[in-house]
Amino acid sequence: MRGIRPWIKVIPAIVVVAALAGIQLSHLLGNNGPQAAEYPRFTLVDQRGHTVTEADFRGRFLLVYFGYTYCPDVCPTSLSTMAGALYRLGTRADAIQTAMITVDPDRDPPSVLGEYVVSFWPGMVGLGGSPEQVAEAARQFAVVYTRNGDGDDYTMDHSAFLYLMAPDGRLALTIPHGTPAEALARLLAEQVP
Template structure:
């Protein structure tokens, strides 16, 4: 990553952090931080519990072509018709990815019969190591409904751009293998492919299930 890009990313992170801080301070009675954040960004309608609404006009999601654990081609059209929970990560992730996937699996269990209307998807940001077979085995550890998607580096990069996902290969000092630094939001997409809610890292299954039920 170039110095200019590092500075731009740092400024973006600092800017978002400042807005989150302001949102915490500016909360109205009974208003969550996520709703306050969205209001400060552009008077967007408050989200359901657990979600973060984005201002109108912010595009999330779009065309992509990847493959699932069976090598079957999957595009954005395959996510239409149901709600979709989309999370980006990698199978060698030591912390946030298994935590968020576990929350998604628990959410699917909480939904009961309503889970039929939801399609959870895990997209790798590490196509170099995450083969279709590895993705299939990995997502099965968390819930049978989760679909793991991978592809060529170019295909993964295109999907990440569509969802505004940041990722970068890093090798910690003294480590023998690299890790992937990446953003960790979970996206709730509508039946028409539009963003319905954006879950922060660490969201509880209860919060996620509440928001999903409100959108079913």
């Protein structure tokens, strides 16, 4: 029994990691995993404390990433890749609003989000809100996330896609984590006039 007890604490994390890997693989293979809404809806709070919805971004492309500011590796990599792709687009990047929606609203208040996201790309918007608001936004995009660990020193396991919403609010692209900046720039260029 003594040898089993440490594994009991690890099993939920293994299950979550396996589920996230399965979702990522499902999207890559084009299988029917969790499906994002065709027109994702959300009500969140931006880094200035203003309530915003998806309608506030209509008329422009919106490139969305779900992550969190305490993320040690995946989020900074994804946001750096996003910035690299936008840099490659030159002035065409002006047609794209970028946003990160936190999956950790307890540690990512608006002011923290604002400072974090603009360190990757000027004009990027940090979006958060109540745990319920974040959960509903994540559901709209078929994002899966869960807290891993106890106390204040925890991580958030989460799916790591980029989502491009068209100016009419339609979900135009779902881009897997690990897509190089050059490839992401080409994908965006195919959508952005």
